[in-house]
Amino acid sequence: MTGFDRNRRFSIMAQAGTGSDDLLILAEQVLADSGDAVTVVTPPRVGMMMLRLHEPVNGTVFNAGEVLVTEAQIALGAHQGYAMRLGREPELTLAAAVLDAAVEAAHPLTPAILAGLATLDEAERARQLAAWGEVAPTRVAFDEMR
Amino acid sequence: MGYTAVKGGLDAILAAEALISAGDGRLNAAQVGRGARLLIDQVMGEGGLYAPELAALAIAQAEGDPIEAAFLLRAYRSTLPRIGYTLPSDGRRMRVLRRISSTFKDIPGGQVLGRTRDYTQRLLDVDGRFAAKARAAAPPATAIGGEGWPVFPSVVDALREEGLVRQTTDDPTEPADITRDALRFPAPRSARLQALARGETGFMVAIGYSAQRGLGAAHPTIAELRSGELPLQIRHPLTHDPVVLGAVSLVEVEMINHTAGGVGGATIVGGEGESSERFDLGYGLAFGRNERKAIAMSIIDASMNIPSNSGPAADEEFVLSHCDALESSGFVEHLKLPHYVTFQSALDRVRFRRLAQLSAERGTRNAE
Incomplete structure (x- = not known):
């Protein structure tokens, strides 16, 4: 079983694309098992994060524009779960917060959740590799003219 | 009436x-x-x-x-809450999908054209055959190993190592936010860049073009244009550690002003007994692949960075006061709305003055 720490879990669930519906299924199972132990601390809310960039001329940090995000926070008994995703994603974000809390609480579904995260992590790596693979043939090979 | x-x-x-x-x-x-x-x-x-x-x-x-x-x-x-701020990201951490330089042929990591039509003819595809032809002419896809995304060192950093461009500094000042506080002039650099980053593309291109045509001293060349996916980090509210939230698509341009010597060339720096020249730079940024705007922004920024420069692109107050699409189009297009009372007032004044003038002329004739 892969032992992702909490920060890593956050990032995998935040970036999950293809296959992210599995998060919904797992979260529904956790909720079905947990009954009244689940409290919604912050219902999924759509908002903005200001994107800050380091510009490379002087090294000045500036506000480049806002990015649409959704965040949610829940509690499973004494354990908190937090998630944020880009875009308007209330269901997936809530599911990610539930799964975060479930792993913190050592819920019986933890092995299945971590296995699901490993699959999503691999899918994201594959997506990135494919994205680079698509443009790699456009790398320029110059010929010297003599 | x-x-x-x-x-x-x-x-x-x-x-x-x-x-x-x-x-x-x-x-x-x-x-x-x-x-x-x-x-x-x-x-x-x-x-x-x-x-x-x-x-x-x-x-x-x-x-x-x-x-x-x-x-x-x-x-x-305007209906959404601002939840917070990302940690400052650096374009050098971008997963590059396109990266070119027009100052150096050989750059560390090489040039990657990416998805572009920059180097092919502009012909209207009236019979719908171009896409198939392009696919047929493309070389076979490259097999990619598992080494991950290549690293592309910055072109400008190589010049910086030689002392040919200004060193960057860590400025602890909280960045300005023009969405919360009105612009004041001279604007801090952070406010300038924020205003330009949300500027209207057509306006930015026109102003950048004016600098290229000679209105001012800029003579810009692209040191590096890179676009791709930039990972964003936030501070996790429970662990308080930096975590990756996802990636946004961006294009960044580092522009170098290359005329040698004098105003608009390399800036001469140094104290007593020493003298050296450094090239002035400009920075441009746009969401997604709006390269035209990012290039224009970098020309404008470079124009403003050149000491003693003149011309529209170097006029910070003029550019920043007019670059916002909503402000400019809103003010221009509001003229479609009723101005009946305003115009009636002007009409009344003109009519009154004409009557007064006619009356005065008659009075003069009667006196004669």
């Missing part, structure tokens, strides 16, 4: 809006998302909100009008 206060027109307004809403054959957001990604990039930039799905919806709703779509996006933005 005397002055009359009016009200009404509601039925006409509703009927006019219905003509748009009932339009047949309109694109939906999914179609815009698939087929107009560059327009989405422009709208997100001018709207100041990175939200590709909402920008597509705005474009569909605005019938393809980018400024109207940016308006819709910014109006929606």
Whole structure:
């Protein structure tokens, strides 16, 4: 079983694309098992994060524009779960917060959740590799003219 | 035509809006998302909100009008809470999908053209055959190993190591935020860059072009243009550690002003007994792949960075006061709205002066 720490879990669930519906299924199972132990601390809310960039001329940090995000926070008994995703994603974000809390609480579904995260992590790596693979043939090979 | 206060027109307004809403054959957001990604990039930039799905919806709703779509996006933005700030990201951490330099042929990591039509002819594909031809002519896809995304060292950093461009400094000042505080001049650099990053593409290109035509001393060349996916980090509210939230699509341009010597060339720096020359730089940024705007922004920034420069692009107050699409189009287009009272007032003044003049002339004739 892969032992992702909490920060890593956050990032995998935040970036999950293809296959992210599995998060919904797992979260529904956790909720079905947990009954009244689940409290919604912050219902999924759509908002903005200001994107800050380091510009490379002087090294000045500036506000480049806002990015649409959704965040949610829940509690499973004494354990908190937090998630944020880009875009308007209330269901997936809530599911990610539930799964975060479930792993913190050592819920019986933890092995299945971590296995699901490993699959999503691999899918994201594959997506990135494919994205680079698509443009790699456009790398320029110059010929010297003599 | 005397002055009359009016009200009404509601039925006409509703009927006019219905003509748009009932339009047949309109694109939906999914179609815009698939087929107009560059327009989405422009709208997100001018709207100041990175939200590709909402920008597509705005474009569909605005019938393809980018400024109207940016308006819709910014109006929606005003209803949202700002949850926080990302940790400052650096373009050098971008997962590069395109990267070119027009100053050096050989750059560390090489040049990657990416997805572009920059180097092919502009021919209208009237018989719909170009896509198939392009696919047939492309070399076979490269097999990619598992080493991950290549690293592309910065071109400007190589010049910086030689002392040919200014060193960067860690400025602890909290960045200005023009969405919260009105611009004041001279603007801090952070405010300038924020204003330009959400500037209107056409305006920015025109001002950048004016600098290239010689209005001012800039003679810009692209040291590096890179676009791709930039990972964003936030501080996790429970662990308080930096965590990756996801990635946004961006294009960055580092522009170098290359005329040697004098105003608009390399800036001469150094204290007593020493003298050296450094090239002035400019920076441009745009959401997505709006390269035209990012290049224009970098020309404008470089123009403003050149000491003692002149011309429209170097006039910070002029550029920053006029680059916002919503402010400019809103003020221009508000002229379509009723100005009956304003104009009637002007009309009354002119009529009164004419009567006074006629009366004076008659009085003079009678006296004669």
